[in-house]
Amino acid sequence: MASTAETDVMIAADGVPLKTKLRRAERMRKIWALGLIAPLFIFIVGGFIIPIISLMTLSVEDPEIPDALPRTAEAFSEWDGKDYPSTESMIIFAEELAAASRGEFGRVSKRLNYEISGFKSMLKATARAADDLALLPADEILQGYIDIDKDWEDQAYWRAVKNASSPYSDYYVLWALDLKRDGESREIVSVDEGRAVYVEVLIRTIEISVAVTILCFIMGLPVAYLLATLPTAKSNLLLILVLLPFWTSLLVRTTSWLVLLQNEGLVNDLGIWIGLWNEPLELVRNRLGVYIAMTHILLPFMVLPMFSVMKSINPWHMRAAASLGAPGWKAFLKVYMPQCMPGVGAGTLLVFILSLGYYITPALVGGPDDQMVSYWIVQNMGRNANWGLGAALSLILLGITMVMFFIYNRFVGIDNLKVN
Amino acid sequence: MTDSGHNRGAGANEPLVRFENVQKTYDGEILVVKDLNLDVERGEFLTLLGPSGSGKTTTLMMLAGFESATHGDITLDGQSLKSVPPHKRNIGMVFQNYALFPHMTVHENLAFPLQCHGVDKSEQEAKIADAMAMVELTGFERRRPGQLSGGQQQRVALARALVFQPQIVLMDEPLGALDKQLREQMQIEMKHIHENIGLTFVYVTHDQSEALTMSNRIAVFNDGIIQQLDDPETLYEKPKNAFVAEFIGENNKLIGTVKDVSGDRCTVELESGEMIKALPVNIGGVGEKSVLSLRPEVITVEPGADNTCDDIHTATVRELIYMGDHTRVRVETCGNDDFVIKMPRGSGGRSFDVGQDIKIGWHSQDCRALDAA
DSSP: OEEOTTTOOEEOTTSSBHHHHHHHHHHHHHHHHHHHHHHHHHHHIIIIIHHHHHHHHHHHBOOHHHHHSHHHHHHHHHSOSSSOOOHHHHHHHHHHHHHOOHHHHHHHHHHHHHHSTTHHHHHHHHHHTHHHHHHSOGGGHHHHHHHHOGGGGSHHHHHHHHHTOSSBOSHHHHHHTTEEEOTTTOOEEEOOGGGOOHHHHHHHHHHHHHHHHHHHHHHHHHHHHHHHHSOHHHHHHHHHHHHGGGGSOHHHHHHHHHHHHSTTSHHHHHHHHHTSOSSOOOOSSSHHHHHHHHHHHHHHHHHHHHHHHHHHSOTHHHHHHHHTTOOHHHHIIIIIHHHHHHHHHHHHHHHHHHHHTOOHHHHHHSOGGGOOHHHHHHHHHTTTOOHHHHHHHHHHHHHHHHHHHHHHHHHTOGGGOOOO | OOOOSOOOOSGGGSOSEEEEEEEEESSSSSEEEEEEEEEEOTTOEEEEEOOTTSSHHHHHHHHHTSSOOSEEEEEETTEEOTTOOGGGSOEEEEOTTOOOOTTSOHHHHHHHHHHHTTOOHHHHHHHHHHHHHHTTOTTOTTSOGGGSOHHHHHHHHHHHHHTTOOSEEEEESTTTTSOHHHHHHHHHHHHHHHHHHOOEEEEEESOHHHHHHHOSEEEEEETTEEEEEEOHHHHHHSOSSHHHHHHSSOOEEEEEEEEEEETTEEEEEETTSOEEEEEESSOOSTTOEEEEEEOGGGOEESOOTTOOOSEEEEEEEEEEEEOSSEEEEEEEETTEEEEEEEEETTSSGGGOOTTOEEEEEEOGGGSEEEOOO
């Protein structure tokens, strides 16, 4: 290689600048590397990021009225919400109701019924007479509505139509938190006590997740310690036993707990036969059953990260601590446990986050008061066909997960976590 | 050097540690330590030296309390250690891999034993500062072990074992992970620290030069038995058996049969036919096998008329290795072709040719007749 004095560019032996040569050489490697990660990258974008983003958008969309009654939505959004909407917009509303297809009408009436229950039937009656209603002169139009149903005299109904007219709203997110915007003032207020469901469900979800995480930690710690301190041959065998549950389906494991714990199940029969108790205990279809089954299913996720971290701890540290005058418990707490923290952090975070999203297990072994937020997401997305609320609950679940992540990052440090 | 004798008096003269008929087995079949009797004197630097598997580390671990003796008793300051757990023995220990706590700073590592021993907060600071000064690491208190070099970690480990003023400090090959130069420097420093604070040190190593450099006394272990317990000089110059002669320093070995013992000399006939006069140290009777031990530096090359060598033989030069300060001359003599002679620089060692025949001689008192191990 040589260097030309004028430009100070390093030239390779064949006269091409050295940097160009290097870039060419590197390019092929970069293309190779990108080619290797491309399938996974495309899969993650298509199978994970896009669905999550679209689900999240679903929770802030409010498309029924803008889609089905576009002119009404436009006219009502110009109304300031005081008194009644303009007579023109009342006419437009009647015209569009008359023109709406069956499906469109169904979606609109369902949406408005969320605002005020009973709206659906009132709207049905109005729609039947909408053709005639639209023909009324401007000064008689309100009276026309009131003639069909006297509730139209209540401005709240008109405001409900306006409030549902915006294509985007925080309506479902607030609903998922048992909140709503006041029809008139648009301030955020709590829903009536009778309709409040989801805050309790969210608290219950966190409560169950915390309890399961603590149970897994208490039960997993000795197992991980044993695995880490036993000779390799023995610990490998035990590790297989720890991993064994992974080889059976979640559903099978859950239903087998149902079989074991039910009133005529093995545990109750055994307990009564030995004489520990006389009447069958309620072990399932309640919170206890949820704790037992979930702890069992999630235990490996706690044991494995703790095991891998404990295995990397120098066993001489405990001896060193003893030689320095620390009794066993002190050596364990001050020397061993702090070094386990990355594993404990990873294990508890993993178990907690997995618990937050549990659905099948509480649905099968829990009672009605033990259902977690995932159950309600399924209920709303499936049976109730309320995608907005389902998406909003998912959004809040995701939010809780992220908050947990953030808290962990503050106290443990995500880059400190060791899974394996 | 302190007196190497076994002073079995009372009070302050009583040994700090005493191993009495200690045996240890891990599997119930093989004794790792066989009938060990060993006294550790107050304030001495005692090294347990031996090849791996010789029982030296096991002995140290029994003293520390991490292993229990299968038979026999160990006493510290007159008290049996049998039912004393490691954390109550007040024994400081430096481990092979240092075993510094990675999640604590150097300061916290040193404070740990003080907290365990219930030392006042204010006193703690003074002790930590003293210990850090002793190992010349003042200013490194806020670092974590991972941010220190191997040599610095070693010093922290030493400071941590000393800071709570234990009765005795045990070290298990603490310099093993350091490079040669640093190791030699640390040996001298450790020796000075020992001299300055006057604590009792028990040190385990397989490196004989390390043992010779630092120790007051060395116990040479092999096969679960102490082969010889002496000060470095005696151990090197007057090895009691073939193993010690071979293990410590360089040694030329000649194997033969004892023909005659008369007074302080014996005559040994080698397999090659030569008759050698030697100092009988550890031999059976006439007719028994014996190993003769000759240090390379006691051999005189081409002894002149004025020297006092009383045993002179012919040797053929096989190899010359220039070592800087001396030349190693490997010769074949008396049926041994791995006979090494060290010739200091300037003594003409380089003027030989390979294949040349030379005369070599020694004093028969430097030729030690030992057991045929």
